[in-house]
Amino acid sequence: MAQAQTVLDTFPKYLALNARRFADRPAVRHKDYGIWQSWSWAEQFEEIRAFALGLRELGLTRGDKVAVIGANRPRLYWTFAAVQSLGGIPVPVYADAVAEEMAYVLDHAGVRFAVVQDQEQVDKVRSYGEKMPSLERVIYDEPRGMRDYDHTGLHNFVDVQQAGRAALEGDPSLAARWEDEIAAGSGEDVSIILYTSGTTGRSKGVMIRARAAVNAALDTVAFDNITEHDSVLAYLPLAWVGDHYLNYAQGYVSGFCMNCPESQETVAHDLREIGPSFYFAPPRVFEGLLTMVTIRMEDASGLKRRMFEYYIDLARRHGEAILEKRPVPFFARLNYAIGELLVYGPLKNVLGLSRIRVAYTAGEAIGADLFAFFRSLGINLKQLYGQTEAFLYVTVQKDGEVRADTVGPPAPNVDIRIDETGEVQFRSPGMFCGYYKEDEKTAEAMTPDGYVKTGDAGFFDTDGQLKIIDRAKDVGKLASGALFAPKYIENKLKFFPNIKEVVAFGDGRDYCAVFLNIDLQAVGNWAERHNISYGSYQELAQHPEVRKLIAADVDETNRRLAAEPMMAASQVRRFLILHKELDADDGELTRTQKVRRSFIAERYGELIEALYDGSGEKYVSTEVTYEDGRKGQISATVKIVDAHTFGTGAAEPVREAAE
Amino acid sequence: MNAHAQPHAMATAMDDGIAMGDTLMEVKNVSLRFGGVKAITDISFDVKKGEIRAIIGPNGAGKTSMLNVINGFYTPQEGTIVFRGEERRAMRPHHAVRQGIARTFQNVALFKGMTTLENIMAGRSVMMHRNILWQMLWRGPALDEEIAHREKVEEIIDFLEIEHIRRTPVGRLPYGLQKRVELGRALAMEPSLLLLDEPMAGMNLEEKEDMSRFILDVNQQRGTTIALIEHDMGVVMDLSDRVVVLDYGKKIADGTPDEVKTDQSVIDAYLGVAH
Numbered sequence: 054m055a056q057a058q059t060v061l062d063t064f065p066k067y068l069a070l071n072a073r074r075f076a077d078r079p080a081v082r083h084k085d086y087g088i089w090q091s092w093s094w095a096e097q098f099e100e101i102r103a104f105a106l107g108l109r110e111l112g113l114t115r116g117d118k119v120a121v122i123g124a125n126r127p128r129l130y131w132t133f134a135a136v137q138s139l140g141g142i143p144v145p146v147y148a149d150a151v152a153e154e155m156a157y158v159l160d161h162a163g164v165r166f167a168v169v170q171d172q173e174q175v176d177k178v179r180s181y182g183e184k185m186p187s188l189e190r191v192i193y194d195e196p197r198g199m200r201d202y203d204h205t206g207l208h209n210f211v212d213v214q215q216a217g218r219a220a221l222e223g224d225p226s227l228a229a230r231w232e233d234e235i236a237a238g239s240g241e242d243v244s245i246i247l248y249t250s251g252t253t254g255r256s257k258g259v260m261i262r263a264r265a266a267v268n269a270a271l272d273t274v275a276f277d278n279i280t281e282h283d284s285v286l287a288y289l290p291l292a293w294v295g296d297h298y299l300n301y302a303q304g305y306v307s308g309f310c311m312n313c314p315e316s317q318e319t320v321a322h323d324l325r326e327i328g329p330s331f332y333f334a335p336p337r338v339f340e341g342l343l344t345m346v347t348i349r350m351e352d353a354s355g356l357k358r359r360m361f362e363y364y365i366d367l368a369r370r371h372g373e374a375i376l377e378k379r380p381v382p383f384f385a386r387l388n389y390a391i392g393e394l395l396v397y398g399p400l401k402n403v404l405g406l407s408r409i410r411v412a413y414t415a416g417e418a419i420g421a422d423l424f425a426f427f428r429s430l431g432i433n434l435k436q437l438y439g440q441t442e443a444f445l446y447v448t449v450q451k452d453g454e455v456r457a458d459t460v461g462p463p464a465p466n467v468d469i470r471i472d473e474t475g476e477v478q479f480r481s482p483g484m485f486c487g488y489y490k491e492d493e494k495t496a497e498a499m500t501p502d503g504y505v506k507t508g509d510a511g512f513f514d515t516d517g518q519l520k521i522i523d524r525a526k527d528v529g530k531l532a533s534g535a536l537f538a539p540k541y542i543e544n545k546l547k548f549f550p551n552i553k554e555v556v557a558f559g560d561g562r563d564y565c566a567v568f569l570n571i572d573l574q575a576v577g578n579w580a581e582r583h584n585i586s587y588g589s590y591q592e593l594a595q596h597p598e599v600r601k602l603i604a605a606d607v608d609e610t611n612r613r614l615a616a617e618p619m620m621a622a623s624q625v626r627r628f629l630i631l632h633k634e635l636d637a638d639d640g641e642l643t644r645t646q647k648v649r650r651s652f653i654a655e656r657y658g659e660l661i662e663a664l665y666d667g668s669g670e671k672y673v674s675t676e677v678t679y680e681d682g683r684k685g686q687i688s689a690t691v692k693i694v695d696a697h698t699f700g701t702g703a704a705e706p707v708r709e710a711a712e
Numbered sequence: 713m714n715a716h717a718q719p720h721a722m723a724t725a726m727d728d729g730i731a732m733g734d735t736l737m738e739v740k741n742v743s744l745r746f747g748g749v750k751a752i753t754d755i756s757f758d759v760k761k762g763e764i765r766a767i768i769g770p771n772g773a774g775k776t777s778m779l780n781v782i783n784g785f786y787t788p789q790e791g792t793i794v795f796r797g798e799e800r801r802a803m804r805p806h807h808a809v810r811q812g813i814a815r816t817f818q819n820v821a822l823f824k825g826m827t828t829l830e831n832i833m834a835g836r837s838v839m840m841h842r843n844i845l846w847q848m849l850w851r852g853p854a855l856d857e858e859i860a861h862r863e864k865v866e867e868i869i870d871f872l873e874i875e876h877i878r879r880t881p882v883g884r885l886p887y888g889l890q891k892r893v894e895l896g897r898a899l900a901m902e903p904s905l906l907l908l909d910e911p912m913a914g915m916n917l918e919e920k921e922d923m924s925r926f927i928l929d930v931n932q933q934r935g936t937t938i939a940l941i942e943h944d945m946g947v948v949m950d951l952s953d954r955v956v957v958l959d960y961g962k963k964i965a966d967g968t969p970d971e972v973k974t975d976q977s978v979i980d981a982y983l984g985v986a987h
Contacts, residue, residue, distance in 0.1 A: 085870070086863070086866040086867065086869075086870055087862075087866045087869065087875075087878065088866075197871075197929060197933060198925070198928075198929050198932070198933070200932055200933065201932065315875045315876075316873065316875050316876060318875070318876030319875050319876045322876070680918075681921075
């Protein structure tokens with residue numbers, strides 16, 4: 054493979070290489086003004102050079118930190134390479150973070166410059182200006198609405214590039230000097246600081262060295278045979294390790310084309326237009342797709358519906374075997390080919406998944422049915438397990454050896470062990486070199502012999518695949534002494550389409566009880582069919598018929614739990630449907646939509662007590678934060694429902710949830 | 713070849729030879745009657761180029777009638793309107809459009825079965841010059857013209873952040889978005905005066921905030937002069953440069969939001985007064 058002969062140690066070096074070896078191949082596309090605008094690697098090289106020289110004119114020097122805030126747009130990705138080319142360190146920040154969180158990260162990282170998307174982000178950054186003494190300049194991509202702004206220390210991205218181009222025109226030797234600057238970059242430099250989403254307290258800045266980042270990307274690119282002919286849709290949060298790894302790091306070492314959607318709302322449509330060959334989505338996206346398909350099919354004509362059901366059933370029986378090239382009866386294979394023509398092909402086309410060669414999911418457990426559904430359509434969906442500290446990959450499933458309940462064997466060159474407490478620990482090529490300015494936390498996260506502690510409890514299955522049960526610290530015990538793994542219960546419930554979010558309680562208590570959020574799309578559709586009118590989430594969530602609907606799902610979960618000897622004690626005795634959706638703006642979820650259990654336990658303490666003191670309802674008033682940072686109150690009387698529990702039934706092998 | 717790197721130059725209002733801050737339109741002693749009912753009595757005010765001018769007043773004060781007079785839907789019995797230096801009394805709405813006046817309606821008046829894109833394109837139809845015979849051909853000047861107009865429309869779609877509903881029939885859209893599409897259609901005419909009839913009516917707080925931002929952006933970015941009618945006093949006071957207050961068809965106050973807010977006759981008109 055081409056990459057094997059040209060192992061470099063920084064991304065800007067790959068940029069220069071790609072501008073030569075893939076000069077005319079598309080590097081990035083962005084849908085703008087209704088059209089896919091595209092840049093080749095040579096053009097991208099020129100754009101990045103112009104911006105880098107412009108940044109130099111503004112005084113950026115080696116070691117400076119530059120915050121990058123916004124949606125997936127070419128200019129923000131160019132900022133990564135431009136900053137790295139000058140020896141600076143990009144620090145991507147979650148664009149939907151409220152101003153205060155953002156200020157913390159910017160100040161902690163000590164950024165000198167911030168490159169942001171638009172007025173909204175400029176306002177956020179500037180509103181805490183006095184708390185960020187190191188911040189000197191803000192550069193924005195979209196000028197809209199900022200004509201009357203005080204432009205001291207505020208620059209338009211285009212103007213910075215223009216300054217760079219002008220400087221180059223005045224002194225053509227700058228181009229060579231810039232390339233020398235790239236060549237001077239070392240693999241030992243910190244390539245990027247990725248702030249964790251803060252599942253457990255304040256975000257920490259994970260530093261990744263350039264060589265580690267490049268090596269990790271090379272390994273996985275080789276593992277999945279990714280080449281310059283592949284294409285991806287960049288739609289995940291820019292500040293998340295997954296986006297940086299899958300789109301930027303893998304893109305630069307392999308030379309594939311990255312496509313930036315028009316806006317967050319058009320992702321589904323843009324996906325269909327691009328038809329990427331490599332795709333990553335967290336389980337909830339696949340869940341959303343399946344929900345959408347199911348709802349659409351309910352509205353389809355009888356003939357279409359029967360055809361869909363017949364072929365989906367056929368796919369369920371043989372689809373995965375065909376995908377994995379296992380023997381399948383001839384007629385089934387023939388019938389599947391007809392199904393591909395009539396159902397699977399058109400369906401994949403509508404979802405934008407027609408050309409998928411490799412798709413991954415990670416971050417949360419994925420339901421076995423959901424996982425099998427997509428695989429049976431012929432989509433090579435696999436799981437991986439990763440962490441920011443590993444620069445993503447820790448384990449990854451090989452083609453043909455894929456299971457829903459495990460996360461795969463160690464990724465290439467990754468060394469994993471399980472310590473005596475059951476915690477998963479690893480050493481990997483991409484592993485971080487420390488938390489920025491927090492040496493004691495770095496020390497806490499490492500073992501003395503150089504392994505990284507993941508904080509996840511898990512074990513290796515007989516076939517060498519890793520299974521993750523829960524966060525190591527979250528695994529607790531019921532008052533009876535039985536094992537209590539909250540995430541396991543939550544995931545079981547979340548596999549029901551009507552249930553969106555769950556928080557389970559039970560550690561040190563007599564029984565397990567849960568908070569639920571209904572899925573507004575699925576339950577809303579159901580309500581429409583049953584002539585139930587509602588004005589808001591709150592109203593629908595408190596509807597008696599909805600409670601009955603959810604109670605049926607909880608009962609079914611209990612029935613399944615009863616069949617598992619280790620989990621039978623954790624059957625859900627009581628539950629309530631929360632009067633508001635859990636939201637990252639209120640601190641209830643992390644920016645990657647994971648539940649912050651301890652925060653919720655504190656915030657809704659009185660509701661938890663109500664779950665255990667036998668009361669049938671409870672009045673609560675909760676403070677909510679709107680997008681602009683203002684606060685409001687919502688209050689409701691929340692009903693608490695008793696669920697049916699079951700005696701321990703026939704034993705079935707325990708299946709653990711994967712992180 | 714690298715044209716895509718530069719955003720399209722923002723289309724601005726029609727160049728009408730009037731400097732910013734000069735009078736764009738003047739309403740002179742206008743009275744309008746329907747039979748014996750006096751809708752508007754002897755009203756005069758002006759709109760300066762580049763400003764946001766609000767017309768407010770309690771229900772039935774004659775605000776919408778005033779707007780209808782401005783865009784030529786009603787012909788006043790007395791008084792004249794001077795627009796861009798041209799005095800006129802009677803004219804038809806399509807003349808108003810040609811002159812550079814566009815409007816939105818209190819009750820959304822879009823083509824429900826057509827998509828967002830088609831609705832906004834419809835706003836440009838007055839500027840399309842190729843006749844139906846050209847338009848029946850696959851290629852040629854009509855296609856070039858269509859492409860040029862589509863580019864302008866895409867700028868508006870980008871400006872109003874409605875990319876995701878480009879292909880959605882507007883009848884399926886929530887109310888707040890329909891209002892935004894209607895604003896888009898009015899903008900497509902590249903008006904020098906934009907009339908907005910209760911742009912925030914029936915919106916929730918978030919939609920109102922969005923709409924306010926778009927109105928300000930239209931005004932600042934595109935340099936469009938705006939005259940708007942609105943009930944929501946908070947919105948009016950925040951948005952507008954000058955406010956004219958009507959009550960029972962008469963003008964009772966005219967000035968900056970702060971002046972108007974403290975005017976006793978305005979307070980009486982809004983809060984009622986013991987007779």
